[in-house]
Amino acid sequence: MAEELHVVKTGTPGLDEMFAINGFRRNMSVLVSGEPGAGKSIVAMQYIYNGARLYGEGGVLVTSEQSIEKVREIGKSLGMDFQQFEESGLVTIMKIPIAMGAEMTPDSLLNAIKDPSVQRIAIDSLTPFEFLAPSEKEFRVKILSFVETVAKHDVTMLVTAEKKKTDFESVEFSAEDFLFDGLILMGRLRSAAGFERVLSIIKMRGTAHSEELRPIKITNTGLVVENIE
Ligand SMILES: Nc1ncnc2c1ncn2[C@@H]1O[C@H](COP(=O)(O)OP(=O)(O)OP(=O)(O)O)[C@@H](O)[C@H]1O
Numbered sequence: 001m002a003e004e005l006h007v008v009k010t011g012t013p014g015l016d017e018m019f020a021i022n023g024f025r026r027n028m029s030v031l032v033s034g035e036p037g038a039g040k041s042i043v044a045m046q047y048i049y050n051g052a053r054l055y056g057e058g059g060v061l062v063t064s065e066q067s068i069e070k071v072r073e074i075g076k077s078l079g080m081d082f083q084q085f086e087e088s089g090l091v092t093i094m095k096i097p098i099a100m101g102a103e104m105t106p107d108s109l110l111n112a113i114k115d116p117s118v119q120r121i122a123i124d125s126l127t128p129f130e131f132l133a134p135s136e137k138e139f140r141v142k143i144l145s146f147v148e149t150v151a152k153h154d155v156t157m158l159v160t161a162e163k164k165k166t167d168f169e170s171v172e173f174s175a176e177d178f179l180f181d182g183l184i185l186m187g188r189l190r191s192a193a194g195f196e197r198v199l200s201i202i203k204m205r206g207t208a209h210s211e212e213l214r215p216i217k218i219t220n221t222g223l224v225v226e227n228i229e
């Protein structure tokens, strides 16, 4: 029972079971990294949407690449009606415009992090901020202080990032991969018929987790992680 308090469910069917504690450890920050079209944004949306729908937890979905309207529309096409939770105040979709000199933590996001009714934050995606950072060093420092701020305010965060190459045999890790408590990699494997979508947990501080490459499926009801047959 006490353990339950320290766990935040991922909102993606099949993903919780890959962690020994059955979800993310509370207050941790998890990076979901992968190639284009891997399903990162869907995982981020499900984290916030199902957090509200299934667990009644307040969440903020931060989009840096798409308009808020587009997020709602894509959500609908995958069976997620964000508007009902936006209207009830449980979910906020926020856009951080990527303009030259944009800060990763504008006041609106800092206020959301400090709001006690917000338990989850998803940022989709981190990649534009990396392009804007004057140097890799400054990018790292910014991320680290951001991750610390989030943990201090009892928020569990999921962040997405692009990875150009997800050859699971020889992944090229980037600066941000080392800064988060958890790292989930999404990509594709060559299969007889073409490609198969897969997901793997690379690290999660403080808990044991599956070491498998699990198949994932995306349909118009969302993304699920499947068991290996
Ligand atoms: N209704 C659906 N049925 C089946 N597959 C779908 C459906 N909707 C989306 N997809 C698949 O999901 C992919 C998009 O997933 P998502 O937007 O989460 O990827 P991403 O990893 O965020 O990509 P990017 O790096 O471009 O942002 C589409 O390219 C498509 O292959």
Ligand SMILES: [Mg+2]
Pocket (backbone or CB within 6 Å): 040, 041, 042, 124, 125
């Ligand atoms: Mg995306």
